[in-house]
Amino acid sequence: MPLSAFDSTASIEDEINQKILSVSEDRLQGFIADPFKEIAHLTNLPLALVLERIRLMFSAGTIRRIRLTLLANDLAPGALVAWKIPENSLHEAFDFLFQKDPFSGHVVIRSTDPAAAGARYRLWSTLKVPQGFSIQTHCELLKNLIGAEDYRIMPAKGIFTLGVGHIRRKTILPGTKSPKAAVMHPVAIKTLSEKQWLVLKSLKEELTLEEIDEGLWEKRASKIGMSSQAFFSIAKELEQIGILGRFSTFLEHVKPLYDGRKVTKFNALFHWAVPQGMEREAGGQIGRFEILTHCYWREAGSEFKNVNIMAVAHGKDKGLLESHKKAIDEHLESVGIPVSYTNIFWGGRSEIKPSEIFPEAYKEWLQKMDLDSSVISNS
Template identity: 65%
Template sequence: TDTISTGSDYKLWTTVKVPRGFSLEAHCELLAKKVGAERFRLMPAKGIFTLGVGHVRRKTIEPGSKADKPARMNPVQMVNLNEGEWDVLLALKREFAPEEIRPSPWVARAKEAGVSGEQFFRIAEELNARKIIGRFSTFLEHVKPSAGGVRVTRFNALFHWAVPHGREIEAGGEVGRHHILTHCYWREAGPEFKNVNIMAVAHGTDKQLLLDHKAAIDRHLRACSIPVSYTNVFWGGRSEIKPSEISPHIYRDWLAHQSKS
């Protein structure tokens, strides 16, 4: 944050996942030891209103620009996959090597998953319909300049709002409908963060413009008669993006390797 405020002593924020059957708490304890963290706080998402990319096209969005209706919340929940679905999901999720970027890149991935191209696409569509596929992106780095020296973004803003208990879905829907946002979640932050429960992320090259977007969202919440007892902005500096591992087999191997290192 720009100033000392509630929660500003937490300097590293990240999203973590572990496969079903493993502990987030134990995972973060391991990471804390690795990086020498004094403490950490888990804030599991209860619902997701917005999750996407599109940093470049968002550069021209005006403050206050929003969808015609509130964002719909997708509740966070456990899902069961059969072996064939796991094979396709892992083939879908793994990053492309440069030499794989060619016409019909999924043909080789379907073969890897042990299914035909038609089966691969059918299962992928089913996974997507079940909201298991989060997003695809050819751009994951937020701050580093491109090969041509152009920065896609310079500022990563994390917006916080504390709204009354029982109005989280309503408030998240009104916040999440704003086009500038790449993420919007319902997370319970607790007393250390003045009971913030709605969080959203926006990226840009102009810090004041991001603040203008935040002000427009604040005005919209007031217009909707949604009380906000506390709000804040956290600014991200350097960012490194890497998808979390969700395969139980790969994660188990990783844990075994960590125990030896």
């Protein structure tokens, strides 16, 4: 359908759509038997209207994908990777990670003050490598494939905040925070049974337009030859293990939508270096701030002045995001958490896709790239 065929009922500015998106982006945690009914319940809107609007927004590209997210750091060794790439190869390397590496998820070209620590690391990507394979070796392979001069692997040691709700965060004022500190989710690889992997793979798949309807998971269960009862039982097991994230309608971050509007314009990666031993406390305090979509404990190393807490915020106003950062800095000072270094890396060109986490996908990629699987070993 041509984009001109969509009217305001597919727009992020529509009042009903905003009400739906404020819930559907990041309020549906864990496994929910009928997620669209839950959205209707939480918004107090008729189910038929919720389904109609989500279908319209999905068809128009306002919603770019719909799926149940996973806490994939607990399923596959993962990290944020900063790449030092020659400037004339930057976009070519970006294209490779986005188009040809199914294990790289978010790929972003970032910039900061040229004099800042790590300023030459312009290309940033999230990476998951399936269990049984080596993230270090994968980065070495990518280094040669994209012509990187160097890279820095920064695994997540703990997660404090994870949930992208752009519409809900549009009106959040600097300093807005939850009454309690964020609780850290320690990252630890989980071992799953064959049936659990089978259900997980079904849960992870992106929805098609036809699947935006009641009975989503019953149909998925039937597709893999499993009863609804067994499927739901295993899904609940996965939720209890702590590896299911949220059922979410994802919006474009910075690309113009069909009507020319943008959901966000700026993407800020905040860095803080706090004393060793205070990472959990600092992350808990930073993770309280509602503007943040992500907050992690990651060790960046000496090249980044030993930054160990990172967080991400999105918005349309750069100055406003800086005010949010200032409010966090002032709060850290007020609660007695010293910061030896802090900085912001601003996002430019970006693409987002889910990372593959299944071992068979990795074997297929090695074969496709004509790489010897014997050189890949778990580390």
